Amino acid sequence: MKDKKILLYAGTTEGRKLASYLGRRGVRLHVCVATAYGESLLPEEKNITVTHDRMDSGQMGEFMRVFEPDYVIDATHPYAKEVTKNLKSACEVMRVPYLRLVRGSEETKESICVENMDEAIKYLEKTEGNILVTTGSKELESYTRLTDYESRVYARVLSIGQVAVNCEELGFSGRHLICMQGPFSTEMNRAMLKEYDIAYMVTKESGLAGGYPQKCQAALEAGVKMVVIGRPEEEEGMNFEEMSKFLQKELELDNHWKVTLVGIGAGARDQVTLEAKRCCQEAELLIGAGRMIEAVAEVGQTIYEAYRPDEIISYIKENPEYENVTIALSGDTGFYSGAKKILELMKDDPQIETKVVPGVSSxxxxxxxxxxxxxxxxxxxxxxxxxxxxxxxxxxxxxxxxxxxxxxxxxxxxxxxxxxxxxxxxxxxxxxxxxxxxxxxxxxxxxxxxxxxxxxxxxxxNESGGESPVIPAIPDDTFVRGDVPMTKEEVRSISIAKLKIKKDAVVYDVGAGTGSISVEAAMVATQGNVYAIEQKVEAQELIRENARRMHVDNLHVIEGMAPEALEELPAPDCVFIGGSKGKLYEILDAIRKKNPFVRVVLNAISLETMMQVLKYTEENEIEEAEVIQVAVSRAKKVGSYHMMNGQNPIYVISFTSRPAKKEADPENEDDFVLEEINLDEVEPEDMTGDIVEDITKVISVGDLTPEKIREEMEESE
The missing domain is CATH 3.30.950.10 (Tetrapyrrole methylase, C-terminal domain)
Structure with a gap:
């Protein structure tokens, strides 16, 4: 920041706001106000000095000569014409740049405009009903010319002791004298109009900072006629936004924002919390979607309609003059709210200080x-x-x-x-x-x-909700089966466990049959999706029926045959292969292409299928390979005895794909990789000794011992 000094004549809310804006940025600033009360309203900053002495043009010029300001800013009241005239003259003599800070202007249809106080009194004399005067104490004497003024007129003035004494001397006391510091919200104005049964409110067009729009809105809602004493003349200058932008560029000021994220509740104004309402009312800039803005915006308040986080942040950064920003969000800020994304985008920005105010969600x-x-x-x-x-x-x-x-x-x-x-x-x-x-x-x-x-x-x-917990296996007789093969519940339980399904997983069931594996996978992946790939029409209908029975809405039937049917599907996290129709290698290649880290589980009845899988694991980058033989027997009553009937043994083969090869250490026999064994070159009678031992080092075979593998290979021959 350039080392420059500012001399500010502040007699308005905008002037105090500008003093605060410059003070927080370390600008050396001297503020001149008319009274000690005005001085008490200014921010306390070490780089701000204040005087409250009244000065004529010559005294102003002498002060400029001593202080040597780079700019003089006139933020006095629009009606302080003499001060503005003297200040312009002094700046011209001292050749110091003069800047005028003006107030915005608002109009209302429900008003009577008069040129001056005399015209206001003449108009009011012809009316009936109570009058609320908000033009200040200095001109209060004029209202004593009204007939029955002591019973009709209610004066709202500053809460200063001498002001109250002067008003009482004029005949305004008790309920007819309201000593309060403004500006006032629409709600406060409306409450006063109702409380005192006001028919007419007299005001000057004092702009946004003077609370003029809030007066107009309150009068409209309460059915009160406005009597507006017009501004002396249209002024040239910059409003607060324009002035702050100019100074920010000219003085190379650092930017800083205080951004409050407010949950406004279900939507109606009376559902907004008091803290949320206060944050919205005090905001220099209010941002939100149209419905949210409508619920909390004050009349005349600066607003920007937006709901996309990136758009909101961009607008804030493009308008540094608005330091106190409130973002209105529906419901509660912590429940599916846009606050989450906005906070993420702002968290590492040192120029933005954030605050979150919760609301009552719908x-x-x-x-x-x-x-x-x-x-x-x-x-x-x-x-x-x-x-x-x-x-x-x-x-x-x-x-x-x-x-x-x-x-x-x-x-x-x-x-x-x-x-x-x-x-x-x-x-x-x-x-x-x-x-x-x-x-x-x-x-x-x-x-x-x-x-x-x-x-x-x-x-x-749902009275029965939660009574049927999700379990690893469902009894076989729960499923509608028809004539379609189905994976038995004991094998399903092991297969689902080996798939290692997460809640948000994408799962393929290739050759889904009745969909028993698909259904149980969908119960585990409650936040994910399961795709049952099946070519038979009868089986497809069974899968859909079983999905409805088990209430799994995240199970999708894919009509066709793998690998062609997999092309349009999202990349899988887990794949179960119950049938491949002779295309096992093509299916494995397709799913590993979609996700090099995919988890795969296969069920095989024959040794030939198991050997196919082992051959594939030998030729590709595979980790966590495992073969389990499952042999299940079921009891059958024979006379007064129970005999066990054995089921066909099933091989449950599982592995995790990996894109990178693992290099073997030739000096470490435990660090053996499948690439060193070519099973095509090994005869069954040679499946003994070191070769079988090496296979078991790489593949955890559960109940399969080297001797068992050798025996089964011999039986196969």
Whole structure:
């Protein structure tokens, strides 16, 4: 920052605001005010000095000669014409640049405009009803010319002792004398107009900082006529935004913002918390989507309509004159709110200081209207998001869901009905907190043809929710099977465990059959998606039926044969292969191309299939390879005895793909890799000794011992 000095004549709110703006940036500043009270309102900064002596043009010039300012800024009141005249003259004599800080202007249709105080008194004399005077104490004597002024006029003046004494001497006392410091909010003005049964409010056009727009809005809402004493003349100069931008560039000032993220609740004004309302009222700049702005903006307040985080931050950075910024967000800042992304983008910016003010979310508001608790409910949002809502409903007795529109609600209710939850209680809340708020109650089936407003909150009460925990294996007789082969529950349990499925995983079930593996995988990957690849039409219908039975909405049937059917699918995290139709290598190549780190589990009955997999692991980069033989026997009653019937043994083969090869250390026999063994060159009778031992070092074979492998190879021959 250049070492420059500013002389500021501050008689307005904008002047004090500019003093604070410059003071925080370390600018050497001297402020001249008319009274000691005005001095008390200024910020206390070590780089700011203040005097409250009245000066004529000559005294102003002498002060400029001593202080040597680079700029003189006139921020006096629009009606202080004499001060402005003297200041301009002194600047011209001392050849110091003069800058005028002016107030903005607002107009209202519900007003009577008069040229001066005399015209205001003449007009009011012809009227009836109480009058609120907000033109200050200096001109209060003029109102004594009104007939019955002592009973009609209510004077609002500064809370200064001498001012109160002077007003009482003029005959204004008791309820007719209101001593308060402004400017005032719309709500405060409206409350006063109602309290004193005001018919006319007299004011000067004092701009945004003087609270003029708030007076106009309050008068409009209360049905009060405004009597406006017009401004002496239109002034030339810069408003606060223009002035701060000019000084920021001229003095090379550092920028700093205080950004408050405010949750405004469900939407209606009376649902906004007091802290949130205060932050919005005090903001120099208020940002938010149109609906949010409408709920909290003050009349005449500077606003910017935006909801995308990057757009919001860009606008703040492009307008450094607005230091105190409030971003209005719907609901609560911690519940599916845009606050999360905004905070992430701002967290490493040293120029931005952030604060978060929570609100009452529409879900909490809805719960209170219904008289239910939400502490034990599942909370989800479907605004621009995909959720496995059927699984959430199944696993919880109470669910609150934010939904975007009526079509989305109908789709949810249709699925609930199809999945056997048509009699579950559903309540739909729309326009929550507004005058046209509506709550509908019924079952999923009875509300299938719902027609309502776009934004809504659902409350779903499933009495049987959470009673059937998700377990690793489902009894075989739970599935609809038909004539399609199905992986038995004991093998499913081991296979699902070996897949190591995470909640948000993408899972393929290649050769899905009845979909038993697909269904259980979908129950584990509740936040992910499962793709059941099956070419047989009969099996495809069985998969869909079993998905509906088990309430898994994240299971998708892919009609076709792998690997061709995999082309358009997202990259998998886990793949189960129950059948390959002779295309095992092509399928493995396809899935490893989509994800080099994919986790694979295969079920094989024959040794030939197992050897195919071992050969593939030998020729490719594979880790965590494992072969398990599962032999299951089931009891069968024979007479008064039970005999065990053995099932065909199954090989559960699992491995994790890796893109990088692992180099073997020739001096370390434990660091052996499959590439050193070519199984095609090994005869069955040679599968003894070191070769078998080396295979078992790389592949954890569970119950398979070297002797067992040799025996099975011999039996195969």
């Amino acid at each position: 879900i909490i508001y809805f719960a209170s209207k219904l008289g239910v608790t939400w502490e034990d409910a599942a909370l989800v949002s479907l605004h621009g998001r995909k959720e496995n809502l059927m699984a959430v409903i199944k696993e919880n007795k109470k669910v609150f869901a934010l939904v975007s529109n009526a079509e989305e609600i109908r789709q949810i209710l249709t699925k609930m009905t199809e999945y056997g939850m048509g009699e579950v209680t559903v309540r739909i809340g729309t326009e929550l907190s507004y005058k046209n708020e509506e709550i509908q109650t019924g079952t999923a089936r009875s509300l299938l043809h719902y027609k309502g407003e776009n934004l809504a909150v659902l409350y779903i009460e």
